[in-house]
Amino acid sequence: MGFGEYLRAHLANLLLDSYQHASAVVQSIVLATVIGVLIGVLVYRGPIGSAVATALTSAILTIPSFALIGVLIPVLGLGVKPTITALVLYALLPIVRNTIVGLDNIDPAITSAAQGIGMNRSRVLSQIELRLAWPSILAGMRVSTQMLMGIAAIAAYAKGPGLGVHIFSGLSQIGSANAINNVAAGTLGIIVLALVLDAIYVLIGRLTISRGIRGNDS
Amino acid sequence: MATTAEQPDATVSGVDIHLERLCKTYPGGHGVAVDDVSMDIPAGEIVIFVGPSGCGKTTTMKMINRLIEPTSGTITIGGQDTLSLDPDKLRRTIGYAIQQAGLFPHMTVAQNVGMVPSLLGWSKQRIAARVEEMLELVGLDAGEFRDRYPRRLSGGQQQRVGVARALAADPPVLLMDEPFGAVDPITRGNLQDELMRLQTELRKTIVFVTHDFDEAVKLGDRIAVLGPRSTILQYDTPDAILAKPSCDTVAGFIGAGASLKQLTLKRVRDVQLTEEAITARCDETPDEIRRQLEERGRSFALVLDDRDRPQRWVHVGQLAGVATLAEAGKPITDWVTTQSTLQDALEAILAEGGSAVVTKERGRYAGTIDIHTVMDTISHLRETHDSTPAAAPNSASADGPA
Numbered sequence: 204m205g206f207g208e209y210l211r212a213h214l215a216n217l218l219l220d221s222y223q224h225a226s227a228v229v230q231s232i233v234l235a236t237v238i239g240v241l242i243g244v245l246v247y248r249g250p251i252g253s254a255v256a257t258a259l260t261s262a263i264l265t266i267p268s269f270a271l272i273g274v275l276i277p278v279l280g281l282g283v284k285p286t287i288t289a290l291v292l293y294a295l296l297p298i299v300r301n302t303i304v305g306l307d308n309i310d311p312a313i314t315s316a317a318q319g320i321g322m323n324r325s326r327v328l329s330q331i332e333l334r335l336a337w338p339s340i341l342a343g344m345r346v347s348t349q350m351l352m353g354i355a356a357i358a359a360y361a362k363g364p365g366l367g368v369h370i371f372s373g374l375s376q377i378g379s380a381n382a383i384n385n386v387a388a389g390t391l392g393i394i395v396l397a398l399v400l401d402a403i404y405v406l407i408g409r410l411t412i413s414r415g416i417r418g419n420d421s
Numbered sequence: 422m423a424t425t426a427e428q429p430d431a432t433v434s435g436v437d438i439h440l441e442r443l444c445k446t447y448p449g450g451h452g453v454a455v456d457d458v459s460m461d462i463p464a465g466e467i468v469i470f471v472g473p474s475g476c477g478k479t480t481t482m483k484m485i486n487r488l489i490e491p492t493s494g495t496i497t498i499g500g501q502d503t504l505s506l507d508p509d510k511l512r513r514t515i516g517y518a519i520q521q522a523g524l525f526p527h528m529t530v531a532q533n534v535g536m537v538p539s540l541l542g543w544s545k546q547r548i549a550a551r552v553e554e555m556l557e558l559v560g561l562d563a564g565e566f567r568d569r570y571p572r573r574l575s576g577g578q579q580q581r582v583g584v585a586r587a588l589a590a591d592p593p594v595l596l597m598d599e600p601f602g603a604v605d606p607i608t609r610g611n612l613q614d615e616l617m618r619l620q621t622e623l624r625k626t627i628v629f630v631t632h633d634f635d636e637a638v639k640l641g642d643r644i645a646v647l648g649p650r651s652t653i654l655q656y657d658t659p660d661a662i663l664a665k666p667s668c669d670t671v672a673g674f675i676g677a678g679a680s681l682k683q684l685t686l687k688r689v690r691d692v693q694l695t696e697e698a699i700t701a702r703c704d705e706t707p708d709e710i711r712r713q714l715e716e717r718g719r720s721f722a723l724v725l726d727d728r729d730r731p732q733r734w735v736h737v738g739q740l741a742g743v744a745t746l747a748e749a750g751k752p753i754t755d756w757v758t759t760q761s762t763l764q765d766a767l768e769a770i771l772a773e774g775g776s777a778v779v780t781k782e783r784g785r786y787a788g789t790i791d792i793h794t795v796m797d798t799i800s801h802l803r804e805t806h807d808s809t810p811a812a813a814p815n816s817a818s819a820d821g822p823a
Contacts, residue, residue: 310523312519312520312521312523313523313524313525313526315488315519315523316517316519316522316523316524316525317523317525318488318512319486319488319512319517319519319523319596320512320513320516320517320536320537320540320586320587321509321510321511321512321513321514321537321540322509322536322540323509326540331525334527335526335527413526413527413528413570414570415526415527415528415529415570415571415572416526416527416570416572
């Protein structure tokens with residue numbers, strides 16, 4: 204069976220798995236952003252807190268994804284739970300680090316002016332600091348998303364959702380008729396998804412970053 | 422502005438500020454930043470805190486809006502103890518303008534200026550109208566600038582927006598922390614002139630921090646020269662400080678050229694103009710003017726146009742043989758108005774090589790001023806301040822300029 208033929212035959216299945224793959228990644232990113240920004244906001248004022256948070260989140264990243272998911276299975280069982288947990292943990296580092304960097308790079312004169320004209324702490328944070336750090340946070344989310352696209356494939360090992368199933372089943376029956384097609388379809392699907400999500404990030408950036416602080420000079 | 426200091430004005434919109442035994446100590450051995458400062462800041466005046474870097478002048482100012490909490494002492498604004506108020510609410514009633522403006526880069530000019538009104542819960546229409554009014558007030562065209570982002574503004578424009586933002590909710594008190602420190606000298610001069618114009622209109626109580634003594638002299642109704650730990654070395658009108666510095670430190674801070682600086686404080690309208698120049702209209706005959714000059718034993722006449730505006734100086738010797746006054750003599754190249762400072766007048770006197778012509782509203786002739794008038798004014802100032810003891814620190818003496 205040729206690759207084109209294989210795709211046509213398994214289209215419905217591939218589309219469903221692609222959808223689930225993207226959905227798992229996007230949900231993990233949203234969750235990681237909420238947690239990561241929270242951590243960033245809590246620690247960015249102190250050099251020690253920032254260092255600890257960055258070190259911890261990068262330590263997570265050094266654990267091989269296969270091992271992490273393996274460790275999580277006895278605790279959380281098979282399926283969605285260990286998948287999302289592992290993905291959120293991996294997504295944290297770029298988001299936490301970029302939140303800290305984004306908040307840290309704000310000119311103190313701006314926050315001092317905001318306080319000086321009568322904005323309280325939470326207003327300064329929500330209306331000034333997070334808005335100004337947003338381009339940096341969004342960049343962190345984008346990096347995390349690209350990373351999770353690949354890692355999510357490993358989730359198939361924990362019977363998690365996504366395109367990893369195709370890769371794993373292909374790899375396990377190397378030599379048989381459709382093994383290569385299986386692996387190629389899964390891999391190609393992940394690449395296409397990654398490109399689509401990246402384009403969406405560009406769009407989100409356009410829509411949510413104030414023209415006053417956008418990188419290009421428009 | 423200094424000349425209006427002693428006359429209470431019905432249009433004063435500022436309130437008075439009292440600092441009472443204010444101290445700020447930082448824990449952990451950083452020591453005393455502000456040590457026992459007491460001061461009265463009268464309503465509707467510009468008071469300048471001037472002193473070397475690190476003397477605690479900014480700390481003292483920031484205690485007024487409680488960006489820094491005093492360790493001890495009290496501050497009252499318009500009779501109200503600031504420590505009894507919610508700091509955020511207090512700050513909404515105090516305008517705050519800082520160096521490099523501190524504009525919010527992700528917000529448009531309109532959003533920046535409308536920030537305090539929106540914190541105060543004004544309606545959208547009211548905020549929009551106010552933004553427009555404020556931008557016009559600081560000399561920016563609302564239509565052109567409203568929707569721009571700060572990075573699309575020059576340094577001077579940013580600073581104007583900063584002032585507009587500080588004034589948007591019409592606070593009685595305005596704190597300005599070296600607001601013009603980061604712009605080029607020409608822009609700074611313009612911004613200073615603008616602030617003085619605004620203040621004659623608004624009459625706010627303004628506390629202005631700077632390390633530039635010339636700026637202090639130009640803008641201040643009163644100057645507080647601060648030493649280490651914010652101790653007040655001298656607190657008086659610029660005139661009095663220039664004429665009689667209270668100690669060597671203050672004298673050193675004033676630097677060279679105190680007399681020339683004094684000339685920037687006096688306006689031409691404050692001195693007696695000479696009005697004896699012989700004037701002539703363009704349409705008068707040269708012979709008639711020559712007759713007048715010879716009769717009064719004078720050699721120069723001033724030619725005015727039909728709207729009383731000075732045009733040329735003409736010497737008696739140049740009148741012979743000319744048909745009309747419109748072309749005789751030499752045109753006036755440098756003149757001053759009644760609003761000009763005596764320093765400008767001195768410049769004009771030197772440029773014209775004798776008397777400088779003074780004009781009043783619409784460029785009409787008001788009189789002339791010469792070097793003797795300038796010298797008399799300076800020596801008179803010296804005598805006035807020599808005969809009165811230098812104002813003790815902390816006292817808010819109401820000594821107006823002579």
